[in-house]
Amino acid sequence: xxxxxxxxxxxxxxxxxxxxxxxxxxxxxxxxxxxxxxxxxxxxxxxxxxxxxxxxxxxxxxxxxxxxxxxxxxxxxxxxxxxxxxxxxxxxxxxxxxxxxxxxxxxxxxxxxxxxxxxxxxxxxxxxxxxxxxxxxxxxxxxxxxxxxxxxxxxxxxxxxxxxxxxxxxxxxxxxxxxxxxxxxxxxxxxxxxxxxxxxxxxxxxxxxxx
Amino acid sequence: xxxxxxxxxxxxxxxxxxxxxxxxxxxxxxxxxxxxxxxxxxxxxxxxxxxxxxxxxxxxxxxxxxxxxxxxxxxxxxxxxxxxxxxxxxxxxxxxxxxxxxxxxxxxxxxxxxxxxxxxxxxxxxxxxxxxxxxxxxxxxxxxxxxxxxxxxxxxxxxxxxxxxxxxxxxxxxxxxxxxxxxxxxxxxxxxxxxxxxxxxxxxxxxxxxxxxxxxxxxxxxxxxxxxxxxxxxxxxxxxxxxxxxxxxxxxxxxxxxxxxxxxxxxxxxxxxxxxxxxxxxxxxxxxxxxxxxxxxxxxxxxxxxxxxxxxxxxxxxxxxxxxxxxxxxxxxxxxxxxxxxxxxxxxxxxxxxxxxxxxxxxxxxxxxxxxxxxxxxxxxxxxxxxxxxxxxxxxxxxxxxxxxxxxxxxxxxxxxxxxxxxxxxxxxxxxxxxxxxxxxxxxxxxxxxxxxxxxxxxxxxxxxxxxxxxxxxxxxxxxxxxxxxxxxxxxxxxxxxxxxxxxxxxxxxxxxxxxxxxxxxxxxxxxxxxxxxxxxxxxxxxxxxxxxxxxxxxxxxxxxxxxxxxxxxxxxxxxxxxxxxxxxxxxxxxxxxxxxxxxxxxxxxxxxxxxxxxxxxxxxxxxxxxxxxxxxxxxxxxxxxxxxxxxx
Numbered sequence: 001x002x003x004x005x006x007x008x009x010x011x012x013x014x015x016x017x018x019x020x021x022x023x024x025x026x027x028x029x030x031x032x033x034x035x036x037x038x039x040x041x042x043x044x045x046x047x048x049x050x051x052x053x054x055x056x057x058x059x060x061x062x063x064x065x066x067x068x069x070x071x072x073x074x075x076x077x078x079x080x081x082x083x084x085x086x087x088x089x090x091x092x093x094x095x096x097x098x099x100x101x102x103x104x105x106x107x108x109x110x111x112x113x114x115x116x117x118x119x120x121x122x123x124x125x126x127x128x129x130x131x132x133x134x135x136x137x138x139x140x141x142x143x144x145x146x147x148x149x150x151x152x153x154x155x156x157x158x159x160x161x162x163x164x165x166x167x168x169x170x171x172x173x174x175x176x177x178x179x180x181x182x183x184x185x186x187x188x189x190x191x192x193x194x195x196x197x198x199x200x201x202x203x204x205x206x207x208x209x210x211x
Numbered sequence: 212x213x214x215x216x217x218x219x220x221x222x223x224x225x226x227x228x229x230x231x232x233x234x235x236x237x238x239x240x241x242x243x244x245x246x247x248x249x250x251x252x253x254x255x256x257x258x259x260x261x262x263x264x265x266x267x268x269x270x271x272x273x274x275x276x277x278x279x280x281x282x283x284x285x286x287x288x289x290x291x292x293x294x295x296x297x298x299x300x301x302x303x304x305x306x307x308x309x310x311x312x313x314x315x316x317x318x319x320x321x322x323x324x325x326x327x328x329x330x331x332x333x334x335x336x337x338x339x340x341x342x343x344x345x346x347x348x349x350x351x352x353x354x355x356x357x358x359x360x361x362x363x364x365x366x367x368x369x370x371x372x373x374x375x376x377x378x379x380x381x382x383x384x385x386x387x388x389x390x391x392x393x394x395x396x397x398x399x400x401x402x403x404x405x406x407x408x409x410x411x412x413x414x415x416x417x418x419x420x421x422x423x424x425x426x427x428x429x430x431x432x433x434x435x436x437x438x439x440x441x442x443x444x445x446x447x448x449x450x451x452x453x454x455x456x457x458x459x460x461x462x463x464x465x466x467x468x469x470x471x472x473x474x475x476x477x478x479x480x481x482x483x484x485x486x487x488x489x490x491x492x493x494x495x496x497x498x499x500x501x502x503x504x505x506x507x508x509x510x511x512x513x514x515x516x517x518x519x520x521x522x523x524x525x526x527x528x529x530x531x532x533x534x535x536x537x538x539x540x541x542x543x544x545x546x547x548x549x550x551x552x553x554x555x556x557x558x559x560x561x562x563x564x565x566x567x568x569x570x571x572x573x574x575x576x577x578x579x580x581x582x583x584x585x586x587x588x589x590x591x592x593x594x595x596x597x598x599x600x601x602x603x604x605x606x607x608x609x610x611x612x613x614x615x616x617x618x619x620x621x622x623x624x625x626x627x628x629x630x631x632x633x634x635x636x637x638x639x640x641x642x643x644x645x646x647x648x649x650x651x652x653x654x655x656x657x658x659x660x661x662x663x664x665x666x667x668x669x670x671x672x673x674x675x676x677x678x679x680x681x682x683x684x685x686x687x688x689x690x691x692x693x694x695x696x697x698x699x700x701x702x703x704x705x706x707x708x709x710x711x712x713x714x715x716x717x718x719x720x721x722x723x724x725x726x727x728x729x730x731x732x733x734x735x736x737x738x739x740x741x742x743x744x745x746x747x748x749x750x751x752x753x754x755x756x757x758x759x760x761x762x763x764x765x766x767x768x769x770x771x772x773x774x775x776x777x778x779x780x781x782x783x784x785x786x787x788x789x790x791x792x793x794x795x796x797x798x799x800x801x802x803x804x805x806x807x808x809x810x811x812x813x814x815x816x817x818x819x820x821x822x823x824x825x826x827x828x829x830x831x832x833x834x835x836x837x838x839x840x841x842x843x844x845x846x847x848x849x850x851x852x853x854x855x856x857x858x859x860x
Contacts, residue, residue, distance in 0.1 A: 087841060110859040115670045127855075134848040146840070 034063025377424030427459025445562025489515025498809030538615030
């Protein structure tokens with residue numbers, strides 16, 4: 001019961017993510033989603049494995065404390081609050097997100113999965129979160145929102161990994177967290193450099209760099 | 212085998228110490244390559260003397276083939292020129308290249324890597340290792356061609372080479388994919404009987420012929436070769452022309468060794484291409500003014516001779532004529548080694564000339580024989596060998612091919628097939644005569660007569676580190692030419708790899724003991740004559756081309772162009788020389804200039820336009836490169852979606 005509730009909340013936060021225009025709101029939703037997913041293994045009743053408890057603690061710490069901290073700092077540096085005129089508008093984004101969620105339900109229904117999986121919603125939710133992350137990456141102009149998209153993408157991958165969490169060695173899981181952290185870190189630096197070079201964090205300026 | 216792998220490692224690492232050493236990096240590299248040559252030659256000679264060579268095997272189910280690297284007689288045979296020329300080139304570069312430019316350490320490193328790629332390539336017995344080494348060779352060679360990348364001409368040559376070699380590789384990928392479909396794995400193995408006559412067999416042959424033809428420089432796929440050889444540093448040209456081109460031949464030989472029953476037209480196609488490359492290659496060489504370009508065209512000519520031999524062998528295999536088969540393949544294989552020896556020697560001597568005078572233009576040289584006696588001797592030895600004159604090695608391999616073609620003329624050939632041996636004989640004779648004319652022109656213009664410019668007059672002899680490798684190569688040419696019988700067992704063992712074993716009969720077939728005997732007798736006679744004729748008439752120093760004229764001038768001598776003019780005009784239909792004739796008018800005409808050059812028609816009229824067309828077409832792909840990160844991410848998303856849908860459906 002508990003895992004299904006968390007998954008439902010995750011999918012709902014997907015919709016909020018694509019519909020919001022405030023950057024700080026988007027960050028809050030992404031962090032909320034991250035914490036939800038960090039609690040997910042415990043809710044799935046995997047608390048008996050020590051390394052999975054460790055993983056959950058690490059995930060909650062990184063996603064609930066470290067990443068928001070880094071985001072707040074970046075936000076302070078670049079002085080933006082709103083994502084103005086994204087490539088794809090909020091209504092259309094919402095519709096695309098719904099479409100993606102529907103598509104992932106269909107796909108997950110047809111995917112050849114390990115028999116005996118308890119949580120049937122896990123795979124569609126993971127795919128839907130992946131699509132949402134991609135949608136954010138593709139449709140937003142500000143580098144900061146793109147980082148949020150990247151974060152959501154990673155959440156989707158993490159969710160998929162939960163399916164195999166009992167078989168996966170802790171190393172791989174730690175790898176996901178590290179990858180995420182490094183991703184945020186690098187993007188933070190990149191954002192700062194874009195700002196310094198172009199005096200704005202609009203990624204449109206990057207097109208000037210093409211061959 | 213382990214010795215050979217050690218040699219490979221030593222070659223690959225030869226340039227590494229030089230990256231950290233402040234001085235003596237070149238000496239260390241040459242030493243390591245020398246070590247590689249000793250180890251590798253020892254391993255190769257053991258295999259060629261009949262000891263099984265061993266193999267590197269990696270039993271991975273996913274790659275599904277028994278061996279990856281095998282040191283069989285064919286590999287050992289092709290490894291010999293690689294080892295010899297790479298160490299000769301490294302030694303030569305000490306005097307030739309060291310300290311000339313800032314990129315010397317990088318050049319040494321890449322040179323070692325090219326040698327290692329070549330060594331891996333000869334041993335490759337799996338499509339994976341073969342293509343890996345093939346690409347390694349192509350890219351390292353590209354970097355070496357670009358050594359003097361400040362010259363626009365060099366950059367152009369490098370890019371043309373890169374495009375040509377990758378086009379060839381693309382064809383090879385297709386060929387190996389087809390081969391893997393037939394075998395069920397990507398290892399090298401004999402093809403089933405009867406396959407060669409099917410459409411699949413034809414496609415394989417065509418793809419391999421084109422793919423390897425690009426590398427070997429078979430006309431009309433040769434267009435990258437003259438500019439690249441002219442632009443590269445001379446010791447690199449020696450390695451490229453002497454060894455790298457031969458890797459195309461190695462590929463063809465390997466392919467032919469898999470086919471138990473080649474159709475007759477395969478041999479015919481090889482002979483036709485060989486005749487075309489041979490005759491036109493030497494014809495184009497006649498029209499060149501650039502010494503290294505001239506030598507490059509001669510590489511095309513010699514690849515033609517090798518193809519004639521291969522074609523003869525393949526014809527013999529199809530017709531079940533073991534004499535033709537053995538002599539053809541043995542001649543072709545021996546010519547591979549021979550050409551690498553004398554062409555290496557020629558490129559190194561040309562490098563000495565370039566080093567001493569700073570120009571490759573024949574019309575600005577002359578009279579170097581007095582100033583650079585050792586270099587001119589080396590060049591003469593190389594020219595002598597390349598023209599196929601006894602007692603040097605070029606004679607022996609051409610002799611084998613001639614003999615095979617004559618033996619093929621008998622009535623057992625059947626009606627309608629007499630033509631091929633006749634084509635081989637005629638084109639070989641034509642090539643030999645034209646090559647002699649061409650080297651008379653080159654040697655005469657560079658080393659005889661009077662210096663045409665001040666730089667030629669101030670030329671100096673090359674340092675000893677440059678002369679030593681030239682001397683070694685010249686000695687190797689002489690050894691094979693005088694005592695071919697010593698090398699016959701090894702050659703027979705390699706020729707056996709090409710089909711039913713008949714190689715043991717090679718010495719008797721070709722009368723090889725006779726060659727040594729005649730050489731010995733003639734040598735003694737010459738020695739005696741020299742002793743008798745010692746009291747020569749008194750030496751009288753006169754300027755060359757005096758002709759009784761009171762005020763002789765260096766400009767009065769034959770130029771390289773005027774020497775070759777008659778032949779170039781005779782071959783006008785093929786060469787299409789561009790002549791800029793001056794207009795002479797009035798009673799007292801002003802001084803004027805006459806210019807003629809022979810551009811490469813394939814490069815200028817076919818390859819370059821095709822390249823421009825492709826580049827224009829490729830520009831359309833730029834639309835996909837919008838520069839916007841979201842668009843690139845969209846591509847990823849769409850691919851992901853497509854893959855998911857494809858997997859589910």
